[in-house]
Amino acid sequence: ANRAFEMEYRIRHADGTWRWVWDRAHPIRIGSGDVGSMEGFLLDITERKEAERELARTRDNLSDAMESVNHGIMLFDRDRRLVLFNRRVLAHYRGSTGVISIGMTIEDILNSAIEHGGMAIPAGRTQQEFIAERVAKFDRADGAVTERLLPNGTVLHISDQRTLSGGTVSMGVDVTERLKMEERLREVQRMEAIGQLTGGLAHDL
Numbered sequence: 001a002n003r004a005f006e007m008e009y010r011i012r013h014a015d016g017t018w019r020w021v022w023d024r025a026h027p028i029r030i031g032s033g034d035v036g037s038m039e040g041f042l043l044d045i046t047e048r049k050e051a052e053r054e055l056a057r058t059r060d061n062l063s064d065a066m067e068s069v070n071h072g073i074m075l076f077d078r079d080r081r082l083v084l085f086n087r088r089v090l091a092h093y094r095g096s097t098g099v100i101s102i103g104m105t106i107e108d109i110l111n112s113a114i115e116h117g118g119m120a121i122p123a124g125r126t127q128q129e130f131i132a133e134r135v136a137k138f139d140r141a142d143g144a145v146t147e148r149l150l151p152n153g154t155v156l157h158i159s160d161q162r163t164l165s166g167g168t169v170s171m172g173v174d175v176t177e178r179l180k181m182e183e184r185l186r187e188v189q190r191m192e193a194i195g196q197l198t199g200g201l202a203h204d205l
Helices: 046-068 087-091 106-115 127-140 176-204
Strands: 005-012 018-029 035-044 072-076 082-085 146-149 155-162 168-174
Touching: 018 046, 046 082, 072 087, 106 127, 127 155
Parallel strands: none
Antiparallel strands: 005 018, 018 035, 072 082, 072 168, 146 155, 155 168
């Protein structure tokens, strides 16, 4: 074969340590056309391999941390393209398989979520207006909270923050139960106030 030979493997160094090498060679043919020898080189890639392993460990730790957070998290690069997200994001769009994937822009995701029924357009706005408003807020990335009601009744508080590298982190916090508890608390407080008022009137009478 005329194709070059390439392989990465470990070898034992003279000092007793194991080193990673990149082995690349190609055949040298003699007059008859037969392979007379191989010519190539070995390159020590141990540092690169160690850096790759460290990067993989860091990525695994980041993924583990993101999946441990009880909020939807989406990380976008400078071009508004999705870099990574956790499973909680998918839970916020139940029944809309394939809505979100790596590489999609924020506009792609919003259009997809609306078309799959995973996001409702607020009354009085067109799809284009709604997306334009959401993207403008995304671009500001000032941490301001927007409340969004999903078709399944889930209430999200969505905020966007700029990353050190110029990307954007979007976080969706499910506040449905918290809002219900706050409403129940307000109802109890109203009943207590009515009770005190009627009690005071009864006493006056």
